[in-house]
Amino acid sequence: MVDLSSPMTLSRGPAWRNRFMLAPLTNLQSHADGRLSDDEFHWLTMRAAGGFGQVMTCAAHVQRQGQGFPGQLGVFSDDHLPGLPRLAGAIKAKGAVASVQLHHAGIKSPAGLIGQTPVGPSDDAETGARALTTAEVEQLIEDFVAAAVRGEKAGFDGVELHGAHGYILCAFLSPLTNRREDAYGGSPAGRARIVRQIIAGVRARCRADFQLGLRLSPERFGLVMSEMRELAGELMALGEIDFLDMSLWDVFKAPIDEAFSARPLIDWFAELPRGQARLGVAGKIMAPDNARRALDHGADFAILGRAAILHHDYPARLAANADFQPIALPVTRDYLRREGLGPAFVDYMNGWKGFVAQEAEEVAA
Numbered sequence: 323m324v325d326l327s328s329p330m331t332l333s334r335g336p337a338w339r340n341r342f343m344l345a346p347l348t349n350l351q352s353h354a355d356g357r358l359s360d361d362e363f364h365w366l367t368m369r370a371a372g373g374f375g376q377v378m379t380c381a382a383h384v385q386r387q388g389q390g391f392p393g394q395l396g397v398f399s400d401d402h403l404p405g406l407p408r409l410a411g412a413i414k415a416k417g418a419v420a421s422v423q424l425h426h427a428g429i430k431s432p433a434g435l436i437g438q439t440p441v442g443p444s445d446d447a448e449t450g451a452r453a454l455t456t457a458e459v460e461q462l463i464e465d466f467v468a469a470a471v472r473g474e475k476a477g478f479d480g481v482e483l484h485g486a487h488g489y490i491l492c493a494f495l496s497p498l499t500n501r502r503e504d505a506y507g508g509s510p511a512g513r514a515r516i517v518r519q520i521i522a523g524v525r526a527r528c529r530a531d532f533q534l535g536l537r538l539s540p541e542r543f544g545l546v547m548s549e550m551r552e553l554a555g556e557l558m559a560l561g562e563i564d565f566l567d568m569s570l571w572d573v574f575k576a577p578i579d580e581a582f583s584a585r586p587l588i589d590w591f592a593e594l595p596r597g598q599a600r601l602g603v604a605g606k607i608m609a610p611d612n613a614r615r616a617l618d619h620g621a622d623f624a625i626l627g628r629a630a631i632l633h634h635d636y637p638a639r640l641a642a643n644a645d646f647q648p649i650a651l652p653v654t655r656d657y658l659r660r661e662g663l664g665p666a667f668v669d670y671m672n673g674w675k676g677f678v679a680q681e682a683e684e685v686a687a
Contacts, residue, residue: 324617326610326624327641330375332564333598335479335533338375338419341617342637343567345604345627346378346423346482346537348391350666356383356396358405361664366409368662370416372635375623377418379409381425381484384469385462387436388490390427393666397422397469406476414479421533422473423482424466428490429499442493443500443507456504462490463516467523470532480533483520486569488543491517495553498544510549517553521562537567540577540587547579551590558599566596567625570605573616592620608648610640631671634661652679 324341331337344366351362362380370377382397383389389396396402406422413420429442429451440451441458454462470481485491493499494516500507506515517536524534536557540550557563574586582590588603604625607613613624629636632648639646649657655678658668672678 323614324622326613326617327637330600330623332533332600333561334531334564336419338623339417340373340375340637340641341623342374342613343376343602343623343625344369344374344378344630345625346380346484347627347631348394348670349380349663350391350393350670351664352380352393352395354393356386356389356394356398356402358395358402358409359393359664361666362395363405363409363412365662365664365667367412367416368634369630370413370418370420372633373637373641374418374626374630375637376421377413378482379422381423381427381489382469384424384426384465387438387441388426388428388431389436390425390430390432390489392435397424397472398465400472403472403476406473406478410473410477410479414477419479419533420477421480421482421535422469422476422478423484423537424469424473425484426462426466426490428488428493430488442490443502443513446499453502456506459506459516463519463523466520467527470524470534471527474528474532480535480564481524482535482537482565482567483517484537485517486537486539488539491520492539492543492545495538495550496544497546510546510553514553517557521557525562533564534562535565535567536563537569539569540591541579542571547577547582547590551594554591555594555596558594558596558601561597561599563599565600565602565622566591567602567604569625570603573603573605573607573612574619575605586619588616588619588621610644610646628677631658631663632661651676653677654679 326341382395410420429446429449431440442451444453576583600622602623603621
């Protein structure tokens, strides 16, 4: 059995001090132009101080038009560099590995927010998004790679590509949202070409020990489970990524696809040969027993979202007390403020059903 508190080496870059990664969480705290805010700096560095092995930023957009939500951290311009080095340096000074998640919301970019028509692999009637031209796809690849280079320049240890949740890379992988007839559509290989070319570009232009991860969804968003499983296995075996972050929504649930429903979702990915790549899983991991169970099922590390919001020092608490259990929901706004969430983040969490106690229910936490 792998101990959650044990260090983890990767094929490139620094080792993580334990098996916990902070999930890349939407928090609405940065400035309107994508510059880092003090609230976002405080939220992330508290998690580094609290013992997380890797601290991942929220999804940071690689093109201005790829913004997915207000207050999103940006990595599309050198104008962001004054804040990004400050953040990377502080995370690393507190003992965590620092990483930026690279993101483009694609068809999920709100037109009112970005001031133009959103874009995706194909025209999308539901969102009003238009299809990218082949030249625009090539520019998108360049902008993902340039953002990785910018992250390296800022002092981060690595980056993660956001290929999940229906955002632009995920939309390219899906036959539902990608109906292109050029080299970036058609077959599973064609739909995955954009992801492979971004990976190749990062490897060619960033230093040899720069860590590179990829987040994938296995299902929903029109994705085909068998295709995602094959892609995950190929990318890990090739050795071009250092870790795969599988966003499973619920780590131990049965897959939607009946052909795979006999076993939990995690098992279909944990059994894949992974070479030197590491596998992490996210999805309703709250109690330490669930994190331990994920490792028992073959994952290398656990990715915490809601649990990390509730306890900035979850890894440190667990290392000190094997019987540690997270606080029960709902919690008060004051509690979240003490855990390092700024006003915008607290308001955002208030929209999560059952997470924040409403005023009439609030009691001292």
